[in-house]
Amino acid sequence: MAVYTQVSAEALSAFLRRYDGVGELVSAKGIAEGVENSNYLVDTDTARFILTLYERRVDAGDLPFFLDLLDHCAARGLPVPPAIRDRDGQAIQTLEGRPACLIRFLTGISVTRPTPQHAATAGAALGRLHGAVADFAGSRANSLGVADWRPLLDRCGRDLDGIAPGLFARVDGALAAVEAAWPHDLPVSVIHADLFPDNVLMLGDAVTGLIDFYFACRDIRAYDVAVMHTSWAFDPLGVPLEGVGSALLAGYDAAFGLSAAERAALPVLAKGACIRFLLTRAWDWLNTPADALVTRKDPLAYLRRLDWYDAHPEAFA
Numbered sequence: 001m002a003v004y005t006q007v008s009a010e011a012l013s014a015f016l017r018r019y020d021g022v023g024e025l026v027s028a029k030g031i032a033e034g035v036e037n038s039n040y041l042v043d044t045d046t047a048r049f050i051l052t053l054y055e056r057r058v059d060a061g062d063l064p065f066f067l068d069l070l071d072h073c074a075a076r077g078l079p080v081p082p083a084i085r086d087r088d089g090q091a092i093q094t095l096e097g098r099p100a101c102l103i104r105f106l107t108g109i110s111v112t113r114p115t116p117q118h119a120a121t122a123g124a125a126l127g128r129l130h131g132a133v134a135d136f137a138g139s140r141a142n143s144l145g146v147a148d149w150r151p152l153l154d155r156c157g158r159d160l161d162g163i164a165p166g167l168f169a170r171v172d173g174a175l176a177a178v179e180a181a182w183p184h185d186l187p188v189s190v191i192h193a194d195l196f197p198d199n200v201l202m203l204g205d206a207v208t209g210l211i212d213f214y215f216a217c218r219d220i221r222a223y224d225v226a227v228m229h230t231s232w233a234f235d236p237l238g239v240p241l242e243g244v245g246s247a248l249l250a251g252y253d254a255a256f257g258l259s260a261a262e263r264a265a266l267p268v269l270a271k272g273a274c275i276r277f278l279l280t281r282a283w284d285w286l287n288t289p290a291d292a293l294v295t296r297k298d299p300l301a302y303l304r305r306l307d308w309y310d311a312h313p314e315a316f317a
């Protein structure tokens with residue numbers, strides 16, 4: 001359960017009164033999913049909303065970039081939920097001492113075990129997202145890009161071996177190989193950078209929501225495809241799902257296009273993505289406060305994926 005900041009009913013009622021037409025508070029429940037921010041499902045007597053309070057990894061200075069990106073994508077017809085503006089035109093508020101936004105609620109559920117059909121439509125949705133951001137002027141450097149993984153590995157240090165014996169040396173070696181092979185000449189664009197199944201809402205095989213843009217940044221475009229592959233093509237434990245990875249790539253390729261150079265780079269980009277998520281999960285595993293209402297994610301599920309990509313260099317052929 002990701003609720004780091006408790007919101008009182010009184011503070012929330014007063015907060016909602018800043019907006020025209022959102023109605024009176026009826027209920028607010030902390031949302032179980034997610035690990036980064038505090039999220040509440042808010043019902044009023046007129047509608048349903050998501051209330052997000054931004055926590056540790058979100059720099060408040062980046063919020064205008066994220067919210068402009070949501071508006072840009074929504075304006076181009078993507079199922080992306082914009083933040084709601086108060087009667088003074090402000091989307092970014094302060095609640096219980098945290099930066100906060102009221103976000104449009106989208107219907108749909110996140111699949112936990114994607115089928116090839118789910119993956120094809122989700123891959124196509126990423127392709128449409130990449131098409132829509134082509135004329136988005138905003139920019140934000142990736143604060144969790146390839147140059148940031150070694151400092152993060154060093155900060156985790158030998159505590160990694162408490163998660164699994166030999167884990168520090170394994171990541172150290174894999175990271176050295178990824179750094180040496182990292183491509184520097186592929187197309188760059190704004191990317192989502194975290195389009196896991198839990199950030200895609202679906203009804204049947206249709207995508208009804210793309211959410212959680214709070215790692216979005218400018219980086220290698222095909223890295224977004226690699227991040228999706230690492231998160232969609234395996235079950236939550238890290239066991240590969242038959243036909244899902246290839247369907248994801250086919251959906252993306254049909255909607256946007258994947259060049260031969262991008263496809264050739266996917267093995268190293270996917271191993272990089274494995275290291276990125278292994279390290280942030282490991283950091284959280286070692287440092288999440290005991291009283292935080294959050295279900296930590298398993299770093300070793302990303303070690304299994306890294307092992308799989310090492311053993312299957314043909315995966316993207």
Ligand SMILES: Nc1ncnc2c1ncn2[C@@H]1O[C@H](COP(=O)(O)OP(=O)(O)O)[C@@H](O)[C@H]1O
Binds near residue numbers: 110
């Ligand atoms: N706009 C939205 N519409 C519907 N549900 C949402 C929306 N935004 C977030 N959620 C729900 O809240 C959960 C956590 O949101 P998310 O943005 O992934 O959290 P975090 O920022 O912690 O990663 C999602 O898995 C989803 O269930």
Ligand SMILES: N[C@@H](CCOP(=O)(O)O)C(=O)O
Binds near residue numbers: 036196297
């Ligand atoms: N997707 C990341 C963590 C951030 O994800 P979210 O669940 O808060 O959207 C991971 O799985 O490690």
